[in-house]
Amino acid sequence: MSINLQRPIVPAIGLQMINGKTRLLGIPKDKVQVVMTLPNIEEFNEQLHEAIEFFKDRADSFIITSSSIEECEKTIEDFDLNQNLISREFKDFSKVFKVLDENRKLKKSLMIIDTNCQITHKDIL
Numbered sequence: 001m002s003i004n005l006q007r008p009i010v011p012a013i014g015l016q017m018i019n020g021k022t023r024l025l026g027i028p029k030d031k032v033q034v035v036m037t038l039p040n041i042e043e044f045n046e047q048l049h050e051a052i053e054f055f056k057d058r059a060d061s062f063i064i065t066s067s068s069i070e071e072c073e074k075t076i077e078d079f080d081l082n083q084n085l086i087s088r089e090f091k092d093f094s095k096v097f098k099v100l101d102e103n104r105k106l107k108k109s110l111m112i113i114d115t116n117c118q119i120t121h122k123d124i125l
Contacts, residue, residue, distance in 0.1 A: 010117045013096055015062065018072050019083035025062060026117050033113040034059045037099050039106040041067035041075045041086065049079045066090045066106045099124065 010026035017023055025033060034055070038044060044063070052061045063086045065072060072086050087093070094100045099107045112121040 010113050010119060011096060013093065015087040015089050015093065017084040018076065018086045021084055023084060028117055029060065029115055032059045032115060033062065035062045035064065035111040037064045037106055037109045039066050039108060041065040041071050044075050061085060062087065064090050064093050
């Protein structure tokens, strides 16, 4: 592993997922980590689902949302998703990764974190 000092290093953060389990973000792994923030989980669609499935052997995916637990559970059911994919812990996450708008609402974003825990791509959409 080699660290590129030009890229930010991700602080380790524990996220409680919908199923109650905690997943760690920013810990060195064999796979890249792909993090999407979706303020409205109902915007999750078949294209995102297909992308997550296509890359599941190469990437650990996380979805952070400010949607209600009921909306999250409906999306999990509609797309037959793993319950450890979605977290509602957007407040702490958004402070660390600066993905709040001027009204302190979660912004839609995409981040890719490499196996060295460095952000290689970040888009605020």
